[in-house]
Amino acid sequence: MKSKLIIISFLLFGFIASSYYSGPINNNPKPNIEWDKTSHDFGKIPQNIPVTITFEFKNVGITPVIINSVKAQCGCTATDYTNEPIKPGKKGSISGKFDARKIGYFGKTITVKFEGSDEDVVLTLKGTVEAKK
Numbered sequence: 001m002k003s004k005l006i007i008i009s010f011l012l013f014g015f016i017a018s019s020y021y022s023g024p025i026n027n028n029p030k031p032n033i034e035w036d037k038t039s040h041d042f043g044k045i046p047q048n049i050p051v052t053i054t055f056e057f058k059n060v061g062i063t064p065v066i067i068n069s070v071k072a073q074c075g076c077t078a079t080d081y082t083n084e085p086i087k088p089g090k091k092g093s094i095s096g097k098f099d100a101r102k103i104g105y106f107g108k109t110i111t112v113k114f115e116g117s118d119e120d121v122v123l124t125l126k127g128t129v130e131a132k133k
Contacts, residue, residue, distance in 0.1 A: 031114045032061030042127030045100055054095040055123050059086045066115040070094055073109045076101065100129045
């Protein structure tokens with residue numbers, strides 16, 4: 001009888017404990033952001049005069065958003081971005097500066113990685129560099 005009571009106690013304890021645990025705790029939920037835009041067309045721009053675009057986003061989630069990395073497609077585009085965590089309701093930004101040295105059409109990308117997300121955000125910039133007259 002005593003052994004049955006012990007077994008029932010362990011089963012009951014296990015059942016109660018498992019009802020409180022529903023899996024791993026997610027301390028870093030996926031970022032929830034809204035972009036003003038994710039692409040920009042500069043149109044026609046003069047050669048050797050760099051152009052800059054700033055992409056803004058708003059943290060519409062409940063936890064701070066952290067940018068892990070920002071990488072331009074090539075060395076002709078320099079990037080800058082908000083380095084501190086972006087609190088809920090606040091805005092952050094990523095800028096791209098294209099050097100405009102080579103004549104002709106260009107289409108470049110900037111890849112953004114956020115902490116807590118497996119999905120990259122790809123920002124695009126395009127235009128046509130024309131020779132100076």
